[in-house]
Amino acid sequence: MxxxxxxxxxxxxxxxxxxxxxxxxxxxxxxxxxxxxxxxxxxxxxxxxxxxxxxxxxxxxxxxxxxxxxxxxxxxxxxxxxxxxxxxxxxxxxxxxxxxxxxxxxxxxxxxxxxxxxxxxxxxxxxxxxxxxxxxxxxxxxxxxxCLDNIPSIPMQRLHFISINQIQDIETNSFIDVIGIVMSINDIIHGKSKQNKDYTKRDILILDRTGQIPVTLWYRIVRKNSNKTKGKLSIENIFQAENFQPSATRAVIMLKGVCVKDFNGGIYKYNYTKKQNKILSVSKDRTLSVLASTQLQIDPDLPIAHELRKWYLEEGMNIDMIDLTIQSNKHENISWKTFNQVAEYELNMPSAGNGEIFRIKAVCTFVRHDPVYKACTRYDCKKKLQDNNDGTYYCSKCDLNYEDFKLLYMTSILLSDSTGYQWVSFFEK
Known part of the structure; x- marks a missing residue:
């Protein structure tokens, strides 16, 4: 043996x-x-x-x-x-x-x-x-x-969609499947990562029946997912213009294997009734980030996508999304810096991921006294309007003319310390 x-x-x-x-x-x-x-x-x-x-x-x-x-x-x-x-x-x-x-x-x-x-x-x-x-x-x-046989029992893909209001209970750096309506598309951001590599990113906001959440798209990742179709929104053409606005009939986006991140932004959670179309509560900070392995698709031919679009056209588009400020105590131990240190370390440059956060102690040396401006009437757009001098106003972000406007608060102050100064803007609340 x-x-x-x-x-x-x-x-x-x-x-x-x-x-x-x-x-x-x-x-x-x-x-x-x-x-x-x-x-x-x-x-x-x-x-x-x-x-x-x-x-x-x-x-x-x-x-x-x-x-x-x-x-x-x-x-x-x-x-x-x-x-x-x-x-x-x-x-x-x-x-x-x-x-x-x-x-x-x-x-x-x-x-x-x-x-x-x-x-x-x-x-x-x-x-x-x-x-x-x-x-x-x-x-x-x-x-x-x-395999030459037809096996209909094998699906084309396996999807386990998570409602947006459930994301607050999911651990960060987990991977989930999400589907939502593209509600808004932010400006393109070009920058350098901490590894000194150039990047291009753009944040979008998606909505489902339970809430809305920001999603970060990285151009080098999503360009391979382009599904260009004439007259339709595609992943890649989101990056084709500095100001891109989806059509009134908003696109549905599916994200499989998107990463949950902890970030200053977060899920806006609401309870919807026909009598009171408003957000009633707000959840913990979360955002989603697309990775190389994330699968993206615009207007997928899925029952859940058709149901979501129908809900949006019949009810969702009438929701008044209240602008809520999310409070977070996760940065309690951030460091103090001077304006000179901010300039030296280029902390004003966005970095891949969460950016840079710091504390600063300064004196207010000047306040501008015109705290109101005429803004776009869309709930998801706060762009300052240009007066056409004919009774209408132009929004460069939406690329539309409006006969009306809404007044929003914004003011700028000049902060100074012993090493330098910086203009700071405050919006609304």
Whole structure:
């Protein structure tokens, strides 16, 4: 009898050691493949039971999404990723180097394939937004063959939408699926990250039946998601003009695998009645940020999207969204700085993510005494109007002329300390 030295097992572990035991597949999760010669001796597993402790398995999956081939950030190698789904779950698969070049061309989004002999490992949640503890890596032994049968039970994509008012209870840096109406689009921001890399971003505001929340779009990420259609809003053409305003019939946007962030902004939560169309409460600070793995789609052909648009046209567009200031105590320990230090560290430049926050002690040396201006009448636009001298007023943000205006408070003061000075503006409350 041959004995195995226990110490040798732990010198070269093949998978991370976990406290829990792997879930063994039930007999209902396994069937036998008979129509594919090269893998006919393997058993057909469901995606939900795959784990690193299995060796001989085959899955039958649909390609729900596939990224373009891209190069490593620290080298010349190539990689691509795709989302695989079946009747039970979904899993992310990635191919590197030669495996990328060999397998990426044969995988077509929407088609069904048999896949076997790939590596299953614990998911790196920094790059993987799918709801699966594991992910897959293609290798030289991986076999992929098309499934010629029509399998309607395998969906085109797996979506688990979260209502906006539920996001306040979700941990930051979690990944969720959200769908909403595009209510407003902020100005484009160009800047440099802390790594001194240029970026272009634009924030949009989305609305559903339960509330609204800002979403940050990064141009280098979303440009690959362009679905340009004549006469319709697309992800990429949001960045084509400095002032972009969606049509009166607002677009529906779907975001799968968008990241929840803790930020100064947040969810506006309201209770809606026909007699009192107002926001009645406000939640904790949250915002959403699009990552490279986030899937975006404008006006998706989904029942929930059609229902949301119908609700908006019949009820949602009549809601009076009150401008609420969200209070937060998360910056209690921020540092004190002088105006000179602000200039030196360029803290007035936006950075990737949350920007810079600081405290400053200064003296008010001048106050402008014209605290009211004529603003656009749209609830989501506060742009100062230009007088056309013909009884109408022009909004450069909406690119529309109005016969009326609303008066909003705004004033500017000059703050000074021993090192410098800065004009500061205050709006409304």
């Amino acid at each position: 041959k004995y195995l030295e226990i110490s040798s097992v732990f010198k070269h572990p093949t998978v991370p050691i976990r406290n829990e035991l792997p879930v063994l597949p039930s007999s209902s999760s396994i069937t036998t493949i008979t129509n594919i010669d090269s893998i006919k001796n393997n058993r057909l597993f469901k995606v939900e039971v795959l784990n690193p402790f299995q060796n001989r398995w085959t899955i039958r999956v649909r390609i729900a999404n596939k990224t373009p081939i891209r190069t490593y950030s620290n080298g010349d190698g190539q990689l691509f990723s795709c989302s695989l789904i079946d009747e039970t779950s979904e899993i992310r698969a990635t191919g590197f180097g030669n495996d990328c070049n060999r397998l990426e061309p044969i995988l077509i989004v929407g088609n069904i394939y048999y896949i076997t002999q790939a590596q299953i490992k614990y998911a790196n949640k920094q790059f993987n937004t799918l709801n699966n503890e594991f992910e897959m890596t293609f290798n030289n032994d991986t076999i992929i063959e098309p």
